[in-house]
Amino acid sequence: MSTIxxxxxxxxGAFASIAASTSGIxxxxxxxxxxxxxxxxxxxTPEPVTRILAHYLVNARYEDLPANVRKEGTRTLLNWxxxxxxxxxxxxxxxALSALKPFSxxxxxxxxxxxxxxxxxxxAFLNGVASHIFDFDDTHLKTIIHPAGPVVSAILALSEYHPxxxxxxxxxxxxxxxxxxxxxxxxxxxxxxVGWHITGTAGVFGAAAAAGKILGLSEQQMVWALGLAASxxxxxxxxxxxxxxxxxxxxxxxxxxxxxxxxAQDYTSSxxxxxxxxxxxxxxxxxxxxxxxxxxxxxxxxxALNTYKPFACGIVIHPxxxxxxxxxxxxxxxxxxxxxxxxxxxxxxxxxxGKKTPKIGLEGKFSIxxxxxxxxxxxxxxxxxxxxxxxxxxxxxxxxxxxxxxxxPAIKPEQVDxxxxxxxxxxxxxxxxxxxxxxxxPMTDQQLEAxxxxxxxxxxxxxxxxxxxxxxxxxxxxxSAAQIAKAAVV
Amino acid sequence: MSTIxxxxxxxxGAFASIAASTSGIxxxxxxxxxxxxxxxxxxxTPEPVTRILAHYLVNARYEDLPANVRKEGTRTLLNWxxxxxxxxxxxxxxxALSALKPFSxxxxxxxxxxxxxxxxxxxAFLNGVASHIFDFDDTHLKTIIHPAGPVVSAILALSEYHPxxxxxxxxxxxxxxxxxxxxxxxxxxxxxxVGWHITGTAGVFGAAAAAGKILGLSEQQMVWALGLAASxxxxxxxxxxxxxxxxxxxxxxxxxxxxxxxxAQDYTSSxxxxxxxxxxxxxxxxxxxxxxxxxxxxxxxxxALNTYKPFACGIVIHPxxxxxxxxxxxxxxxxxxxxxxxxxxxxxxxxxxGKKTPKIGLEGKFSIxxxxxxxxxxxxxxxxxxxxxxxxxxxxxxxxxxxxxxxxPAIKPEQVDxxxxxxxxxxxxxxxxxxxxxxxxPMTDQQLEAxxxxxxxxxxxxxxxxxxxxxxxxxxxxxSAAQIAKAAVV
Numbered sequence: 001m002s003t004i005x006x007x008x009x010x011x012x013g014a015f016a017s018i019a020a021s022t023s024g025i026x027x028x029x030x031x032x033x034x035x036x037x038x039x040x041x042x043x044x045t046p047e048p049v050t051r052i053l054a055h056y057l058v059n060a061r062y063e064d065l066p067a068n069v070r071k072e073g074t075r076t077l078l079n080w081x082x083x084x085x086x087x088x089x090x091x092x093x094x095x096a097l098s099a100l101k102p103f104s105x106x107x108x109x110x111x112x113x114x115x116x117x118x119x120x121x122x123x124a125f126l127n128g129v130a131s132h133i134f135d136f137d138d139t140h141l142k143t144i145i146h147p148a149g150p151v152v153s154a155i156l157a158l159s160e161y162h163p164x165x166x167x168x169x170x171x172x173x174x175x176x177x178x179x180x181x182x183x184x185x186x187x188x189x190x191x192x193x194v195g196w197h198i199t200g201t202a203g204v205f206g207a208a209a210a211a212g213k214i215l216g217l218s219e220q221q222m223v224w225a226l227g228l229a230a231s232x233x234x235x236x237x238x239x240x241x242x243x244x245x246x247x248x249x250x251x252x253x254x255x256x257x258x259x260x261x262x263x264a265q266d267y268t269s270s271x272x273x274x275x276x277x278x279x280x281x282x283x284x285x286x287x288x289x290x291x292x293x294x295x296x297x298x299x300x301x302x303x304a305l306n307t308y309k310p311f312a313c314g315i316v317i318h319p320x321x322x323x324x325x326x327x328x329x330x331x332x333x334x335x336x337x338x339x340x341x342x343x344x345x346x347x348x349x350x351x352x353x354g355k356k357t358p359k360i361g362l363e364g365k366f367s368i369x370x371x372x373x374x375x376x377x378x379x380x381x382x383x384x385x386x387x388x389x390x391x392x393x394x395x396x397x398x399x400x401x402x403x404x405x406x407x408x409p410a411i412k413p414e415q416v417d418x419x420x421x422x423x424x425x426x427x428x429x430x431x432x433x434x435x436x437x438x439x440x441x442p443m444t445d446q447q448l449e450a451x452x453x454x455x456x457x458x459x460x461x462x463x464x465x466x467x468x469x470x471x472x473x474x475x476x477x478x479x480s481a482a483q484i485a486k487a488a489v490v
Numbered sequence: 491m492s493t494i495x496x497x498x499x500x501x502x503g504a505f506a507s508i509a510a511s512t513s514g515i516x517x518x519x520x521x522x523x524x525x526x527x528x529x530x531x532x533x534x535t536p537e538p539v540t541r542i543l544a545h546y547l548v549n550a551r552y553e554d555l556p557a558n559v560r561k562e563g564t565r566t567l568l569n570w571x572x573x574x575x576x577x578x579x580x581x582x583x584x585x586a587l588s589a590l591k592p593f594s595x596x597x598x599x600x601x602x603x604x605x606x607x608x609x610x611x612x613x614a615f616l617n618g619v620a621s622h623i624f625d626f627d628d629t630h631l632k633t634i635i636h637p638a639g640p641v642v643s644a645i646l647a648l649s650e651y652h653p654x655x656x657x658x659x660x661x662x663x664x665x666x667x668x669x670x671x672x673x674x675x676x677x678x679x680x681x682x683x684v685g686w687h688i689t690g691t692a693g694v695f696g697a698a699a700a701a702g703k704i705l706g707l708s709e710q711q712m713v714w715a716l717g718l719a720a721s722x723x724x725x726x727x728x729x730x731x732x733x734x735x736x737x738x739x740x741x742x743x744x745x746x747x748x749x750x751x752x753x754a755q756d757y758t759s760s761x762x763x764x765x766x767x768x769x770x771x772x773x774x775x776x777x778x779x780x781x782x783x784x785x786x787x788x789x790x791x792x793x794a795l796n797t798y799k800p801f802a803c804g805i806v807i808h809p810x811x812x813x814x815x816x817x818x819x820x821x822x823x824x825x826x827x828x829x830x831x832x833x834x835x836x837x838x839x840x841x842x843x844g845k846k847t848p849k850i851g852l853e854g855k856f857s858i859x860x861x862x863x864x865x866x867x868x869x870x871x872x873x874x875x876x877x878x879x880x881x882x883x884x885x886x887x888x889x890x891x892x893x894x895x896x897x898x899p900a901i902k903p904e905q906v907d908x909x910x911x912x913x914x915x916x917x918x919x920x921x922x923x924x925x926x927x928x929x930x931x932p933m934t935d936q937q938l939e940a941x942x943x944x945x946x947x948x949x950x951x952x953x954x955x956x957x958x959x960x961x962x963x964x965x966x967x968x969x970s971a972a973q974i975a976k977a978a979v980v
Contacts, residue, residue, distance in 0.1 A: 099755040103609040119593040195773030237768040244759035265589040269734035278727040283685030
């Protein structure tokens with residue numbers, strides 16, 4: 001059965017179950033075409049999800065954050081600044097900046113890695129775009145949300161306009177990440193499966209929550225900010241492989257900021273935009289689990305579950321890259337020894353990264369074949385391995401044609417099973433349970449710094465890079481969070 | 491059976507049918523729980539819907555437009571300018587303007603009915619908000635899209651920055667309306683039923699298409715503009731009754747403009763964002779009928795089917811208002827004669843306008859009970875009848891409590907059956923097949939002018955109002971469409 005069919009059936013099943021649950025009839029009754037005689041009662045009093053979340057956001061204090069959560073928030077910040085600086089001179093940013101500069105407001109905030117200053121809304125958008133271009137940003141693995149893009153882009157720009165201490169900035173960052181990941185959890189995977197780019201759709205809530213926290217919104221204003229955010233989801237998976245993909249976290253950032261700024265002036269929305277019958281979750285997903293949003297607020301932190309990529313591509317390729325680089329290094333492999341490379345993978349790997357013949361660097365990120373080949377040849381999978389040069393390298397092309405990826409129902413998304421058959425008949429095998437950069441095998445602080453330095457090289461002077469890294473690590477001690485942006489410009 | 495159940499079943503049915511059509515199995519097979527043995531083939535070559543639409547948009551000329559379409563486009567413009575001026579000083583605009591002014595770019599474009607000038611993106615948003623505040627704008631009845639808000643807000647602001655003749659402006663306006671209504675048709679009613687505010691979700695395509703036409707995008711750039719528009723749907727029905735409702739057409743306007751401006755700088759998207767497997771229509775709706783988008787382009791015009799409201803509230807109340815005012819005038823009724831008013835209505839009337847006890851003017855628009863009562867007492871249903879004063883008038887409250895609305899499966903949305911029982915025992919009856927303002931009983935040009943004059947009264951001097959009306963009527967003769975905006979400011 002093809003993926004399309006499988007999905008069609010899955011969706012029909014999920015939908016029938018929703019229909020049944022709202023109408024009080026059983027799925028089997030539906031299947032048998034039974035006439036419905038009696039509607040069920042509505043649940044007694046549905047939980048006011050939006051208000052519960054807003055109440056938490058407005059009252060949550062920096063002092064309440066556990067140390068490990070503060071640490072992970074700081075790592076999230078550091079990693080994001082690195083990828084935003086790294087992407088800052090890409091053609092994608094140049095084109096967007098050319099388009100928007102004539103309409104920008106006052107020079108309120110800084111484009112990282114550059115000299116230009118624009119109004120905070122355009123700055124949030126452009127830094128958000130820059131930070132996602134290399135697909136090298138952070139990942140909340142439960143939802144595949146890239147949490148920092150929408151949130152940090154919005155509040156770092158805001159911090160240059162609306163003064164905020166480093167502690168309050170970090171608190172807002174963590175609350176924003178918490179908001180988008182919890183809302184993402186409530187609708188994942190159905191919402192993602194159908195086609196939404198969840199970083200943009202859930203991300204706008206994160207940006208609104210974080211910006212609203214810094215603006216000091218009242219509970220009612222925060223409810224409205226979340227409502228205006230719910231009205232502005234961004235991004236479809238169809239855009240992956242084009243500049244439209246990095247557009248999504250950027251636009252989520254500016255949309256969330258827009259929502260918070262309007263709410264701060266008492267621009268109203270409905271009180272139940274997340275959970276109402278015609279609200280966000282029911283409209284945008286066939287699954288709604290509101291406990292993911294409301295349970296354990298201030299006790300368990302999704303923000304502590306953030307991860308960072310050692311490789312400049314989608315997370316689903318990372319196990320294969322880890323396996324390829326490990327085998328390459330263990331056996332000192334060169335491509336001319338290799339007859340074929342067999343991979344057993346989760347279906348998502350083929351669905352998201354099944355491009356057989358990428359023509360430009362960006363397309364290489366959506367090719368498991370290119371990724372494995374270039375990693376074997378060059379021993380890395382950074383931005384350089386996803387350049388136009390790399391995807392058109394005849395050696396890489398020759399090797400990628402010998403990569404065979406097969407869907408295996410037993411393989412989870414975080415796993416891979418790789419067998420390399422050498423021309424001399426030997427086979428080398430590597431099974432990856434968790435790739436480097438996962439929750440189980442996280443990147444160390446030193447690895448994060450090395451990644452940052454590599455990204456910022458050639459954009460900022462070496463001494464400034466070191467100082468910028470130190471500024472990020474010391475966010476909790478900063479009088480003004482604006483120092484971060486100021487330390488990141490040319 | 492309650493509305494919820496009926497909808498649940500309708501949705502389940504629609505979904506099963508989609509699932510069946512994508513998986514090649516019959517609905518009855520699904521209903522019988524039959525095991526699926528063989529997947530069907532995918533259709534040979536799916537139509538490139540986004541590209542076909544872009545090709546049409548880029549090549550369509552003013553000279554190709556039939557006279558009736560040009561006339562309706564001009565009426566669309568006139569009606570929109572009237573409602574935008576009328577709403578321009580509402581608290582909703584004041585709050586949004588306070589929020590956004592600090593971030594606005596150069597004074598490029600005019601807020602209608604006011605003195606302020608902002609950058610074109612913020613202007614498009616604010617004029618779009620203003621034009622929908624009274625729920626008094628135009629309606630494409632097949633989809634309940636309000637076409638002008640997203641489209642005209644975007645291109646009128648753009649016309650002050652990027653010179654465009656009146657003819658080309660009207661052509662762009664019509665193409666924008668055509669785009670959003672055709673895309674709306676392709677997913678209506680499922681898309682609306684589930685909770686999307688279709689004016690904001692389809693509207694963003696209209697704004698992008700119209701702005702892209704004025705910017706002279708190439709076919710490929712127009713494909714990208716539509717793709718970036720697809721990434722930014724706006725609005726949920728849950729927000730109805732709050733300021734968030736008028737937010738939606740405003741944000742659709744600025745989002746569409748944003749998409750077109752980026753595409754003009756070759757900011758890329760996917761080539762099939764409307765029709766791809768993970769594209770807009772499949773992600774956002776359980777129904778996709780692409781023939782609505784691609785068939786008869788340049789031959790049949792949805793833009794010719796636009797209608798204008800004689801009453802300042804949602805279209806579903808109009809038949810009841812028409813009946814109430816007709817009976818009131820025929821029998822010179824006063825409220826103290828009336829024992830009760832019985833209405834037989836379509837289910838949508840209760841669903842959208844079932845508020846029994848509105849407390850503020852805006853809520854009155856979502857109350858069939860208030861609407862009928864105030865129309866009987868005051869003989870009209872303009873903005874004044876939806877003020878805080880009107881919904882709290884003891885006479886109106888007393889009468890609205892005697893209004894009984896009953897769902898009748900035989901009644902279509904455009905119909906109503908009203909029976910007024912008088913205290914003296916007489917009953918008066920009125921059946922409305924099509925209300926005033928419908929396609930069948932359209933408002934005349936004179937009625938549109940009277941509506942415009944009433945809306946602009948007190949905002950612009952009478953002589954200027956007359957001149958502004960004449961400027962709109964003569965759009966095809968204007969050297970620069972910017973004259974319209976210039977004629978509409980204080």
